[in-house]
Amino acid sequence: MVAIAKVEERLAPAEASQLAVTWRRFRRHRLGLIGLVSLILLVLSVIVVPLISSFTQEGINDASPFLPAGSVSVLSGHTHWIGTDEVGRDNLTRLFYGGRISLAVGLVTTIIVIVVGTVVGALAGFYSGWVDTLLMRIVDLLLSLPVLPMLLILSRMLNSSGVMDRIFGRNLGSVATIILVLSLFGWLTISRLVRGSILSLRSLDFVEATRALGANSRRVILRHLLPNSLAPIIVAATLAVGEFIIYEAFLSFLGLGIQAPTPSWGNLLQNAQGYATFITDIKGLNPTNEIRGYLVLFPGLMILLTVLSINFMGDALRDALDPRLKM
């Protein structure tokens, strides 16, 4: 094994240079750079803002309900920069707490999806035969189902069955549910990408050469085939983060995703809908007959900003990693 590694080392180009080339190409992409910077700022702010905020996310009765933006809390003397919600919680604090949850759902789901998709795709592509047929039939079956309708059914079922609540606790149960549901349908495209890429690489001479040097299947897959199919995986995964964030927001908006009191951008919107889109008091939702557009504006803007940054970044990554890849 040591001998193989040594030969490979001498034959393969240094890995750092590949990274440097990618970074140089990425930097030229102005929108991609903007996306990267704003995404870093977003991630930092959802980590930091709740820590330095003078209010807590459950801070019921910190202040009067529906204080306008910029008003000062009578109790603590701190400013509510974008006002308070219907039970007097600070909107800004909850917005960034919600961001933690939304971003975490996007990231964790993507990681799960990459692992599952890569393993399935690599197995199917490398071993072909009945393994390939079986796995790809399953993928075909799942791909021919309408995604959003299926997500609704699954999250409706898992949320009310309370299974995940029992495993992960009341606060994280709905978070775990939505991650599971999104993962169930998320790995399909990645597994197809990986399979296709491995199929095309498998018959190339360098793989033959590695085998001739005595490398076993595991080594061929992990050291040679997968690293060479990384480019499409990275691009697809980046774009998937944005997709998952939007799905999470929509499911939570419908009441089938993250459950209150845990905030997420989606259920902040669900909550805000009643106070912003009814003038007359249809369901006893909007007692003071006022339109509070700002309650809807900010969570949505955060989603848009995040997904837009991710999409810019994904586009730039595609150009940087492999100029031949198309949209």
Add this chain to the structure above:
Amino acid sequence: MTTYLIRRFIQGFIVLVLATFVIYSLLIITPGGPRDQLNEMSADPSKHLSQAFVDQMLKRYKLDKPYPLNYFVWLFDPSETTDIRGLNEEVPKGIDVTVLGFRIRGSGVLTGDFGKSVNIAKGVPVMEIIGSRIGYTLILTSSSLLLALLIALPIGIISAVRQYSRLDYSVTAFSFVGLSMPTFWLGLMLIIFLGVMPKLLHIQNHWDWLPYLPPGYISDTGQDGNIVNRLYHLILPVTVLSFVNIAAYSRYVRSSMLEVLKQDYVRTAWAKGLSQRVVILRHALRNALIPVITIITLSLPFLVSGAIATETVFSYAGMGLLYFNAVFQVDIPVVMGLLLIITGVVIASNILADALYAITDPRIRYS
């Protein structure tokens, strides 16, 4: 090609059976469904439910059969041949035919009987509910799809022909925003800023000159009588749906057009001295449209299934909202009926897309 299509259809049918089996099994164990409601009712002593009634209900909702069997009863139930209409009038349902000396009697999905709604509209046949909604959805989705194509095609072509122009950059920026936009949020914002806020100004400040738009709310309550009123209510939902579709389609048209414009035969056309109009519209566009046709065909299911996000935000009484309500209230017959239609259309349009691809592009051969 014919054998290929036949094979695809058989595969599609198998997928449909497997998918409905999985979904049905999931729905049966979803809490809040008919079994839970029955348990709750029979546990309540004030309701005075007789065991006979409970058994009858279990049978009606096909809950009396053990686990995998109830799916097959949903497909075909030989024991249920009559339907109760009104109070106690029994009418035959399903099929009653004699094939090769065998008498086949029964009801179920295979005989075209989708059952009756359990929660949403108790006792109304599923097909009747879907029939009353599908018209609304078709109007909404087809008009927004058409509008999107009418706008996206020229935009995509022009921005490909003038690549890296200011127009091209703004089209690209626009389509990025459109693709990153949470549709339901866009709907909410439009309701607030074009519907509710101007209306409030009407009421409070008496600004009678200020126009405002109705926030959807087409429902089957009868308020949608005349056609002008209907169109008026369509403005916002169609705007939201078109916005997203324009973003996606213009990007596809642009990249597909760019691909074609680079090719040798287009350069030959230029070299022959043909006018820009002829080169672009007759030579390039025709080939550039091939992948676009596929994309459009693949979005056909959206015509039928409706836009769940947009319909729920605007309370637009189409298939999407119906589906959401049915899932939320675990109305199994309605959910299954809708899913069968939607999945069927998804599979059919996948096959259609492949077939059209081969027809429009003779280089593609299926074996």
